[in-house]
Amino acid sequence: MRIDIVTGDITTRRVDAIVNAANSSLLGGGGVDGAIHLAAGPELLEACQELRRKDYRDGLPVGHAVATPAFRLPARWVIHTVGPNWHAGQRDPDLLRSAFFESLTLADSLGATSVAFPAISAGIYGWDPRVVARTAVDAVREADTQTVELVEFVLFSEDMADVFVAAA
Numbered sequence: 001m002r003i004d005i006v007t008g009d010i011t012t013r014r015v016d017a018i019v020n021a022a023n024s025s026l027l028g029g030g031g032v033d034g035a036i037h038l039a040a041g042p043e044l045l046e047a048c049q050e051l052r053r054k055d056y057r058d059g060l061p062v063g064h065a066v067a068t069p070a071f072r073l074p075a076r077w078v079i080h081t082v083g084p085n086w087h088a089g090q091r092d093p094d095l096l097r098s099a100f101f102e103s104l105t106l107a108d109s110l111g112a113t114s115v116a117f118p119a120i121s122a123g124i125y126g127w128d129p130r131v132v133a134r135t136a137v138d139a140v141r142e143a144d145t146q147t148v149e150l151v152e153f154v155l156f157s158e159d160m161a162d163v164f165v166a167a168a
C-alpha cells in the first residue's frame, strides 16, 4: 500500500472514500466536517440523520466508523469517524488509533482502492499534531487491507503536511 501526503482540501480529492473527522452526533460541525457537508450537499445530512434514527440513537462512539454515500463529492463514500476530544479528557491514544484503523478497514470492506484521511483530532479536538501523525501512519501500516492500494493524508496547511512527512 502506498501512503501519499498531500496539502489541500480533502473534499476535492478523487479517491474512492474520504474520511470525515465527525462528532458523535453525526449531524455536522465545524472544520473538515463542515466542509464535507457543504461540498457533499444536504443529502449527506439526511443520510446521517437516517443512520442516527436506525443504528446510532445515542450517537457514533469515539473510535468507530460508519459509511454513507458521498453524494456531490468526487468520492464514492464518506467514512464518518469520531476521534477523541483532548479537551474533553479523551486522551487514550488507542481511541485515536481506532478512528484511523476502523475507517480504513471499513473502506477496505466496501472495496475502496483509495482512501483520503484528514488529521483527525488535530483541529478543534486539540490533539498534538505529532501524536496524530505518528498514530495515523502506524495504524494505516498495521492494517491488512485487501483492496485499498493508496492512502492519502490530506492536510490543510503546509505545517501539518510537514508533521506528517516527518512521521511517515
Ligand code: ADP
Residues within 6 Å of the ligand: 008, 009, 010, 011, 021, 022, 030, 031, 032, 033, 035, 036, 083, 118, 119, 120, 121, 122, 123, 124, 125, 126, 154, 155, 156, 157, 160
Ligand atoms: P477534529 O474536531 O477531529 O479536531 P477538525 O475538523 O477541527 O477535526 O480538524 C482536523 C484537521 O482538519 C485540522 O488540521 C484542520 O485544519 C483540517 N481541515 C479543516 N478543513 C479541512 C479540509 N477541507 N480538508 C482537509 N483538512 C481540513
